Amino acid sequence: MAEQPGNQTPDTPDVDETELRGMKADELRARARELNVSGASDMRKEELVHAVATATQEGESGGVRTGPESSKSLKYSQEITSPDDDPERPGRSLVTTGHEVIRQWAEQRDAAPATVEGTEHDDHLGVLRFDFPGYGGEDLRHVEWDEWFATFDERGLNFIYQEERGDGSQSNFFRLENPGREDA
Incomplete structure (x- = not known):
């Protein structure tokens, strides 16, 4: 049977399985670990492709990531x-991994995706932030949404945030958390 290009798994419309199939099995296993896929070490390549495609789509649609370093904030967030x-x-307190939820939240506050200058390593973004208008401080470099989200997903982060304060006024509070690492 000839390999079909593109996506063959239902419910994963934004995942290019041809690209995943081009990866080595060890690369797929590493990606599966980042996505908290259980049993990846025992999977064959095609099983890994399917598992990574499904987990990637779940991450894009909001599936919260958990792990040994999950915070109390995560536990009590909606x-x-x-x-x-x-x-x-x-x-x-709210939590998501949904790209559209995060993008909409930031855009409602005129915040741009950014990284902290000087924290990069090799070709990878450093500390992820948002640049809110009128707030100074850290040296932030604006980045594209695709690059920001790729880094967010590669690091297995959750976006913990508030829409509004208890008094109903808009809140800019957010925190990025990696439930698998103490030093996220």
Whole structure:
């Protein structure tokens, strides 16, 4: 049977499986570990392709990542999987890995995706941040959304945030957390 180009797994429309099949099995296993796929070390290549495609899509749609270093904040946060989801109450801590949720939150605050200058290593972005208008401080370099999200997913991060404060005013609070590492 000839290999079909593109995506053959249902419910993973944004994942290019041809690209995944071009990766070595060890690269796929590493990617599977980053996505918290269990049992990856025992999977064959085609199983890895399917598992990574599915886990990638889940990460893009909001599946919260958990691990040994998950914070209490994560435990008590309401999971948001879609830009259409609403907080249960003002001031509620929220958590997502959904790209559209994060992008919409930042754009509503005129915040641009950024990295902290000087924290890069090799060709990889350093510390991820948002540049909010009117706030100075760290030396931030604006980056493209695709690069910001690729780094966010590669590091297995969660986006913990608030839509609004307890008094109903807009909140800019956010935190990035890697539940698999103490030093995220």
